[in-house]
Amino acid sequence: MRATLRWAHSDLRTHRGEALFLVLATAGIVASLLLATALFGYATNPWQRVFTQARGAHVWLHTAPSAPAGKLASLDGVEYVAGPYPTASAALASRGTRASVELRGTAERPAVDRPLLTSGRWLDASAPDGVVLESRLARALLAGPGDTLTLPGTGRSLTVLGVADSAEPRYRPGEQPGLVWALPSAVPDPGGQVIGLRLTDPDDTDYAVQRAVTLLGSGAVSEVSTWQQARAEAQGDNRLLGQVLGLFGIGALVAAGLAVHGAIGTRIRGHLRDISVLKAIGFTPGQVVRVFLLQHIAYALLGAAAAATLAQLLGSRIPGRLGDAIGVWQGLPGHTTALVAVPVAAVLFIGATTGLAAWRAGRVPPVPVPRPAAGPRPRTPGAAGPLSGAARWALAARVPPALVLGWHRTSTRRLRSLATITRLALPLLLIVVAMSAWTTIDRFHRSPERIGLPAALTVHADSGLADRDARALLERDPQVVAAHPGVELAALVPGQTATIALRGLGVDGDPYPYTLAEGRPARAEDEAVAGQGLLDLLDVRVGDWVRMTVGDQPQILHIVGRSIEPENAGRVISTSLDTLRENDPELAPTLYQVRLEPGADPGEVAARLTAAGQGHLDVHTVTNPADGLSPLRAVVAGLIVVLALIGLIELLTAIGGTVREGERDLLALKAVGLSPRQITAITVTATAGTALAAALIATVLGAPLARWLIDAQGASSGIGAGIATVPSPALLTLFALAAVTGAAALAALPAARAARRRLADTLSAVT
Template sequence: MRATLRWAHSDLRTHRGEALFLVLATAGIVVSLLLATALFGYATNPWQRVFAESRGAHVWIHTSESAKVGRLTGLDGVDSVAGPYSTAAATLASRGTRAAVELRATPDRPTVGRPLITSGRWLNARTPDGVVVESSLARALLAEPGDTLTLPGTGRTVTVLGVADAAEPRYHAGERAGLVWALPSAVPHPTGRVIGLRLTDPADTDYVVQRAVTVLGAGAVGEVSTWQQARAEAQGDYRLLGQVLGLFGLGALIAAGLAVHGAIATRIRGHLRDISVLKAIGFTPGQVVRVFLSQHLAYALLGAVAAAALTETLGSRFPGGLGDAVGVWQGLPGYTAALFAVPVGAVLFIGATTGLAAWRAGRVPPVPGVRPVGARGERVPGGVRAVPGTRAVSLPGGQLSALSRRALGTRLSPALVLGWHTVVSRRLRSVTTVARLALPLLLIVVAMSAWTTIDRFHSSPERIGLPAALTVHANDGLSERGTRALLDRDPQVAAAYPGLEVAALVPGQTATIALRGLGTRQDPYPYALAEGRPARGDDEAVAGQGLLDLLDVRIGDWVRLTVGDQPQILHIVGRSIEPENAGRVVSTSLDTLRQNDPRLTPTLYQVRLRPGADPRAVAARLTAAGHGRLDVHAVANPADGLSPLRGVVAGLIAVLALIGLIELLTAIGGTVREGERDLLALKAIGLSPRQITAITVTATGCTALAAALVGTALGTPLAHWLINAQGRSSGIGSGIAQAPSPALLVLLGAAAVLGATGLAALPAARAARRRLADTLSAVA
């Protein structure tokens, strides 16, 4: 045991930097995996908790006021109902912020779909104008219990009694109205009704919706929302962040395992004589294997424990939503098990790769083999010929190839030629080194692509389906002409596209999707198309990926949608990039919708601003110009929720760079040790220490260059595939991936090559200046 500890201590002193990098890389990998687990838990469990505690309804159906919703209580598969409740559309304003809301007349606190009060209290008759506001709407309005909210244009005010969570779709400015519970007296003029259905089997959701629409009649149904939609919306960007972290964490773990495997294999090749001595003095093969295995398991364990401790103590203090996610995750039932299982899994994986490499050390014979020498009488650079009858010496990589000999006959430096020959001649070893080094570089390219794609969402929103910066709704009887005049009067408004968005029933009447009519044939809306062509003719439309998947249709198909009791038959001619409503959107021109249903009139304007205009300033100016008759909202950019991903990507790049550094140090150490054996031959043919150093530096640089080319060539298409696959699964659709600029990729490759050559220069120079007596002992 003492000899084993002394050997491990000596090896640690020799490879301090490599040990430190292994500990840091393992810590970074385990932290990323723990954060991925936290984000997955945060994305799923909060909504699931609210749904369970509130006995949430699986289906919410909005109907007309005259619909006979009482018939739904006897449907097969319906366990219980919430409501029906009368509803009215309204606008609430607070602290200069306005929001479209649905006032829901709720005489008693529900038993199904019961709002969970997070602050304040529930409704009571002593405060007839009191309301309870859904939490996401409360955050948008900056409203708290006790605040007074106004209803612009009515002269009415309401008092916030409480804020509550609900397992229903959340408020999104300009896209979905917020939810407000009020007493029936506070909803004097209801315009519709809503009923919630809690099912005996959630898997029957589509069937129950279809039956409900059949019973009520398609003309009576305005909108249908299901628990699957609410859950997917609640998970939102956190699930995406978890997927990104998990993907890169697993990739980095594999890269770290390969790096450890390569480091041990290289160290074994450089210490064959030492291992033979250990066996000669009584070490068994199992003891030799345990030396390497225990040493690297200790590094991995130290990094994993540090990562778990960091996540436990500082995880909830991470900036932004990442810290909130970790804080919630720490209170979930499976937190302790995950905090233990993830580090243990990482250590076991590294231990498996370590054991595979250490097994080779156990097979080293007690008597080291004789190193093969060069052919007798072989001509070497400089015209020197090995003397017959004497011990021959070998050149780096063995016998020179014909190409290398021709290169030496030119004006090329012998050091460059021999460095390239060293890499090419050791094909298997060089290929494995390039592969191990290319993997972290490949993942860095993927991470850079994710960063570039997010920047594209911010810098060029029109290319990802967001050409308009503002959404404007007219209130209080403001005419279409008056609204258009107000918009055209602003100098920073480039274009205003009239339109409307209605809920439409899909074929089979199992769900509702968004049917959007924007622009006219004379002034078409600039949709961002990924496939197909724009909708120019009658009955032509473009659709998001989410709708194509929902209806199982393709470009060129016809779809029949139902708005109230009016059918809309549209020809899908293109696929648009749709970041809203999970891509479940069909878009056409306003003229086409009016042609099919003349009763439809514009209800909104999508406003495109001039370059450099501030959306907030323009929104404030339009609101003031409209004297409270315009609701102006900035169009939400999905990249806003991905802002934590920038810091995550930066951290992952740092971890991957550490892993690449470990692999570089391994490659450099192996090349230097191999070069020490050839030092006599190189000095014998007249090469100076500087030229001998250049051989090692060139070999390392060529390896790094090959790895950079492979990593870039494979990482760019892989990044496109991964990002577009995520876009398809989220409903936005493919076509959103953006590769880093060629200059950035060249900079990455240059940094890898320059870093490799810089790291190799010092150890190579030291080896080249060794005394001849030391060199003779190394090759003896």
């Protein structure tokens, strides 16, 4: 044991930098995997907790007031019917902020989908104008218990009694109205009613919706929402962050394992004589294997323990969403198990790769095997074999011998060089993918029109303002380019199992500029473009005809293009307002999509339009989905650092192996007249050539892989493929040059030291 420890201590002193980088890389990998686990838990648990505690409904149906809701209780699979509750659409204002809401009348606290109070109290008959707000709506209105809300244009006011969490779809400005619970007397003119269904088998949701709509009649049902939609919306970008972290964490773990495997293999080749001596003095093959195995497992354990400790002690203090995610995750039941399992799994993987490489050390014979004699053809000093025709031509063309011999040394050791290039290319490839993710997010921020958001503002006008007057008022602002009138309707898909958004935006003379990833714009009557989420939901493609139902009126549209749709999970079909007026000539615009001049501040323009509208306009800035991905930039930067550390480990290994293998040629190179600087250039050229080949592979394969991964994620989220942006050729070229230059700089110092070694030292190293 003492000899084993002395050997490990000696090896650590010799390779302190490599050991440090391995510990840091392991810490970064484990931290990435722990953050991914935390984000997955954070994405799923809050909504699931609310849904379970509130006994949430699996289906919500918005119907006409006359719909016979009592019949739904007789359906097979329906455990409980909540409601019907009278509803009315309204707008609430507080502290200069307006929000579209759904007033829901309920005499008592519901038993199914029971709102969970977070502050204040529930409705009370002694306060007829009291309301309870859904928590996200309360945050948007900056309102809490005791505050007074106004209903613009009515002269009424409401008092906030409490704030509650709900498992239903949450408030999204311009997309989903906020939920407000009130006494039935506070909903004087209900325009509809809402019914909740709790099912015995949640997996039968689609079938239950279809039967419920058939029973009530499709004309009586205006909107359907399910628990799957609410869960997906609540998870939002947190799940995407978790997927990105998990993907890169696993990729970095594989790269680190390969780097450790290569480092041990190179070290074994460089210490064959020492290992033979160990066996000669009594070390068994198992003891030799354990020396390498325990040493690298100790490095991995140190890094994994450091990452787990920091995540536990300081993770919740990270500002922003990551800190919130870790704080919530630390309170989950499986937190302790994950905190132990993830580091242990990482250490076991590194241990497995270490064991495979260390096994070769156990096979080294106790008596050094003499080097094979040279073949009949003389070997060129500094090269691994006879010079190739290209190398001889380069020497004849007076290319510096150091460059020729350095490149030839790499090219002739094909299997070994290919393994080194592959191990180095993997972290570089992942860096290219990470750079592509950064570039895509940056494009989202700089050019929102490229991801389906050409409009910066969404404006809702009340019924007291005519369409012509509303457009004139909006286009009067000097920074408004265009105000496209439109309407958004809830439509039932064929089979009546889900609700989609049917939009009519723009008119024939002034079409709305949709962002298309496939097909062409809708020009003729009955033509439309659709999001990826809708195509997947209906299992249709561009070129197909689809039929949907709006109220009791069918609408048949020809899909001629696929648009990038970041809203409503891509379950959107869009056409012109004139096309929708073919079925309903009296259809009037209810919203306006406002495009602004480049550089205009949407917040300032929104404030001016709100003031100019004198209470008739409800103006919202369009939410950019990239805003929720802002934490991903810091994550990507951290992952690039971790991957760079792994690449650095592989480079140090390659440099050490090249220097040691060049020691036996040192005497010959000096004998033929090469100076120490030229001998140094041989090693530097060999290392730079390896880095250049790895960088070329990483850039050639990394860019299409990144595009495929990003587009696959966009398609799975409903936004659709076509959103990926890879780094520019200039940036990729700069990245490759940086990798090659860094590799050459790292190799320069150890190569120079080796070239200046005394002849006696060199002779002892090769004997």
